[in-house]
Structures are given as structure tokens and as C-alpha cells.
Amino acid sequence: MTDPLANSYYAATAQAWRPRAFDGQDCSCDVAVIGGGYTGLSAALACAERGFSVILIEREHVGFGASGRNGGQLIPGLRWSASELEAEFGRERTDALFDLCWRQNRVQARIANHAIDCDLKTGHLEAAWTAKDFGAMQREAEFLATRFGYQSAxxxxxxxxxxxxxxxxxxxxxxxxxxxxxxxxxxxxxAKAAEAAGVRIWEGERAHEITDTAEGLGVITDRAHIGARHVIDATDSWIGQVEADLGRYTVPIMNYNIATAPLANADALLPTDAAVADSRFVLNYFRLSADKRLIFGGGERYSQTPPHDIAAFVRPFMAEVFPQIADAPIAYGWGGTVAVTMNRLPHIGRRGNVFFAHGFSGHGAMVTTLAGELIAEAMAETAERFDVLADLPSRPFPGGKWLRGPLATLGLLYYALKDKLG
Structure with missing residues (x-):
């Protein structure tokens, strides 16, 4: 499809990748993966490493959705703080969640293991929008240090x-x-590591339905029926198009980013070269690219129609934070959909031999890779760590097909108003 949001710095500067088309070969495998984002790719790779034969189907191209157009921020943990998790779930469950989501940096491990050239930098700064927010951050840092020995500054x-x-x-x-x-x-x-491990990748191939008949599981695509022992649905924002009932658990939020032209004063803007996200509900987040552009995300829209001029939409947010570059040339402006759950925790699970993971709520750059690998573990009959995430509570948004989005929007607008009122 033609993507009106594709004017992305990432697409313009990405490493070479030729399209992988439907190969017309035998359509059976151990594992069929739907979705070529981080969850699907990491699951396919981990399954192939365990000896499964794998076919991955992607409607567009690998990294087409949030995985290829997000802010590039690597933030350990979940959308809930560790202290919030412990207050809700108790000490034992929080220990297990912390070990997975804070201590297990599977992104860094994959980058190292496969020599992935992706401009990896260390350091993330959470910036307090109010003095009250800073007080909460101090308490959380003390909790992390005392309870888990996790050091932050x-x-x-x-x-x-x-x-x-x-x-x-x-x-x-x-x-x-x-x-x-x-x-x-x-x-x-x-994707390249997955192919090297034996995964067959089909791009430009839409999955329409997961079938479960007496003959076994399968996936119906535009041009094939893939028979599989296991299916992984990793379509995130589009999950409702494959499994309508799972679509009730998320609503889409449109998020937008810009990239300036290279800046002579880039290092002065962010002297430690850390990624930054602030503490507002509708947050600003920003960082420097390898070629010294400011990549800035700000503002959200609850309509699926993007602004006519993305750069003009985001620029005021950037200018509020950095008035010294308010008039800087903007070279790229793009956006995409974030799938958000009711409680902002991911919705992960299985139904028989069909696995799913979605609803990472804008905090998925690290946990999606983990989720894919845990699905592969569970498929190999070692489900203990998978169950840690699968046991997180989830419930569908109220309102049914037609009212779910508007009702969720009202709630989100309430929190956006609280940001403005302080």
C-alpha cells in the first residue's frame, strides 16, 4: 500500500534490504509467524535456532510498522514502575518481571551476537516535567537500588x-x-539473522485468517495456505484484522516524529548523547542520530488521519523544549500507530498452539524482542518465563467495535488535559 507516513529518516538511511517475495514453494512448516516487526522477527529467529522450520509472512516489508519508525529509545522495564508492579502483584511476581524486563537486555545481546549495525548508543534520561514528578522519580530510584541493586543516577x-x-x-x-x-x-x-538461521520470509503477502481444522493449524494468505504446527500472531496494531476478538484489547494512537537537518550545535543540545523522554502522559521524546540530527517525537492524535504537515505539527513541541533551534530545517516527518492496552501492559498469551503478543503501548523497543524469544521457549515446552508475561492482567476496552475507540479517546484526552494543567 502507499504509505502517507513513510517520509522517515530511518527509511532514507537504512541498510540495504531487497524485498523477499512469496517463493511459491511447499507451504508447510513447523511455525508460521504473522508480522515482520521485532516480535515476529525475534520469535522466528529464536524458533529457527531451536530447530523449527519457520515461514514469516509480512503484508508490507520487515519493520514497516512501529518497529521501523519508532523514536529509537531503548527503555528498560515496562510502562509500570517496579514499585507499582510490586504494590499490585506482590514481591515474588515482581522479582520475576524485574529479572525479565529490566535485567534481560535481549536487544543488546542480539545486536552483539549478529553484529547488527544500528547506531547503538547507551544512556537514557527520564526528565521530570514537574517537581512532583521528580520526587516520584527519586523514590523509584531509591526503591530500585535498595530492592534490586539496580543503579541509576x-x-x-x-x-x-x-x-x-x-x-x-x-x-x-x-x-x-x-x-x-x-x-x-x-x-x-x-531479518537477516533469521534468514541465515533458515527462516523463509515472504513480504507483500497478507495473512487473512488463522484456521484450525481437523487437518491442523494453518494460515490463509493472499496466495497460499500454510500448514503449521504452531502459529504466532505478531501483528500488533493490525491484530484485529487477523483475530477480531484480540483487536478488542487495544486501541490505536497516532504518534509523530521529525528529524532535523544535521545540526552544528547538536552535541550542545544533548551533551551526554542520551535518549530523553519526559514524564508527561502525552510525552515528548528525543535523541541525536548518528549524523547529528535531532529526532523528536511530540504530540499524539486519536484520529487515524495524519496531519497535513507532520513537521508543522511537531515543530511547536520541539521549539518548547529547545527554543534555540525553533527554526531549524526539518528534513523528515513521519508517524505511525501505537497499539495501547487498557492498563498499558502488553497482552501476551496462547490459545492452544496459537501464540500472540501485542499492545506494547509505546514501550516495546526492548520487550518485543524478549516476548518473541519467550514464545519460542514456550513452543519448546519451557513456558515458565513466558507465563510471567502471559499472566499480566488484561481486559478488552469497553464499547464494542464502534464505541471502543471513542470511549478510549475520551480517557486519553482527560490525561492529556492533566498534562496541560500541571
Whole structure:
């Protein structure tokens, strides 16, 4: 399809990748994977490494969705803080979640194992929009250090200039375990590693339905019926097009990014070259690219229609944070859909031999790779770690097919208004 949101810095600078078309060969395998984002690619790769034969189907191209157009921020953990998880789920479950989602940096491991060239940098800064937010960050940093021995650096307001040339923030937390990267290059790197492990990738091939008959599981695509022992649905924002009932668990939010032209003062804007995300509900997030552009994400829209001029839509958010580059040339403007769950925790599970993972709620750059690998573990009959994520609570949005989106939008607008009121 023609993508009106494809004017992406990542697409313009990605490593070489030729399209992988339907090969017309035998359509049976151990594992059929639907979706060529991080979840599907990492699951396909991990399954192939365990000796399964794998076919991966992608309607567009690998990394087409959020995996290839996100802000490139690598943030350990989940959307809930560790202290929130412990208050809700208790000590034992939080220990298991922390070991997986904070200590297991599977993205960094994959990059190292497969020599993926994706501009990986270390360091992530969470910036406090209010003094109250900074107080909460301090308490969380102390909790992480005391409870888990997890070290991050509290940055007082007067020291924020060491990290960011903006007066807006009341302090922050610098996490050296986080970082940033070129997200599409990472997706392509995973795809190349998966092919090297034996995965067959079909791009430009739409999956219409997962079938479960007396003859076994299968996936119906535009030009084939793939018989499989296991199916992995990793379509995230589009999951409702394959499994309508799972589509009830998320709503789509449109998110937009810009990339400036290379900046002579780039290093002065972000002296430690950390990725930054602030503490607002509708947050700003930004970082420097390898060629010294500012990549900035700001604002959300709950309509699926993108703004006529993405650069003009995002520029005011950038100018608020960095007035010194308010008029900087913007070379790229793009966007995409984020699938958000009711509680902002991912929805992961299985139904028989059909596995699914979606709803990463804008916090998926790291946990998607983990989710794919845990699905492969569970498929190999070692489900203990998979169950840690699969047991997270989830429920569908109210309102049915027609009202689910509008009702969710009202809730999101409420929190956006709280941002503005402080």
C-alpha cells in the first residue's frame, strides 16, 4: 500500500534490504509467524535456532510498522514502575518481571551476537516535567537500588544542563542500562539473522485468517495456505484484522516524529548523547542520530488521519523544549500507530498452539524482542518465563467495535488535559 507516513529518516538511511517475495514453494512448516516487526522477527529467529522450520509472512516489508519508525529509545522495564508492579502483584511476581524486563537486555545481546549495525548508543534520561514528578522519580530510584541493586543516577534540576540544554525540567533519572538505536536497521538485522538461521520470509503477502481444522493449524494468505504446527500472531496494531476478538484489547494512537537537518550545535543540545523522554502522559521524546540530527517525537492524535504537515505539527513541541533551534530545517516527518492496552501492559498469551503478543503501548523497543524469544521457549515446552508475561492482567476496552475507540479517546484526552494543567 502507499504509505502517507513513510517520509522517515530511518527509511532514507537504512541498510540495504531487497524485498523477499512469496517463493511459491511447499507451504508447510513447523511455525508460521504473522508480522515482520521485532516480535515476529525475534520469535522466528529464536524458533529457527531451536530447530523449527519457520515461514514469516509480512503484508508490507520487515519493520514497516512501529518497529521501523519508532523514536529509537531503548527503555528498560515496562510502562509500570517496579514499585507499582510490586504494590499490585506482590514481591515474588515482581522479582520475576524485574529479572525479565529490566535485567534481560535481549536487544543488546542480539545486536552483539549478529553484529547488527544500528547506531547503538547507551544512556537514557527520564526528565521530570514537574517537581512532583521528580520526587516520584527519586523514590523509584531509591526503591530500585535498595530492592534490586539496580543503579541509576538521580540528576538534580541544577545539574540537568549536563544532559540537556533546556530549562523546562525539574530533574531526572539517568539510566545507563537504557539507550537508543536506529530501529529499522535493527529490524533488518534481525531479518537477516533469521534468514541465515533458515527462516523463509515472504513480504507483500497478507495473512487473512488463522484456521484450525481437523487437518491442523494453518494460515490463509493472499496466495497460499500454510500448514503449521504452531502459529504466532505478531501483528500488533493490525491484530484485529487477523483475530477480531484480540483487536478488542487495544486501541490505536497516532504518534509523530521529525528529524532535523544535521545540526552544528547538536552535541550542545544533548551533551551526554542520551535518549530523553519526559514524564508527561502525552510525552515528548528525543535523541541525536548518528549524523547529528535531532529526532523528536511530540504530540499524539486519536484520529487515524495524519496531519497535513507532520513537521508543522511537531515543530511547536520541539521549539518548547529547545527554543534555540525553533527554526531549524526539518528534513523528515513521519508517524505511525501505537497499539495501547487498557492498563498499558502488553497482552501476551496462547490459545492452544496459537501464540500472540501485542499492545506494547509505546514501550516495546526492548520487550518485543524478549516476548518473541519467550514464545519460542514456550513452543519448546519451557513456558515458565513466558507465563510471567502471559499472566499480566488484561481486559478488552469497553464499547464494542464502534464505541471502543471513542470511549478510549475520551480517557486519553482527560490525561492529556492533566498534562496541560500541571
Amino acid at each position: 538521580v540528576v538534580a534540576k541544577q545539574d540537568m544542563a549536563n544532559h540537556i540544554a533546556s530549562p523546562l525540567y525539574h530533574g531526572g533519572i539517568h539510566d545507563p542500562q537504557g539507550g537508543h538505536f536506529h530501529p529499522l536497521d535493527y529490524a533488518i538485522g534481525l
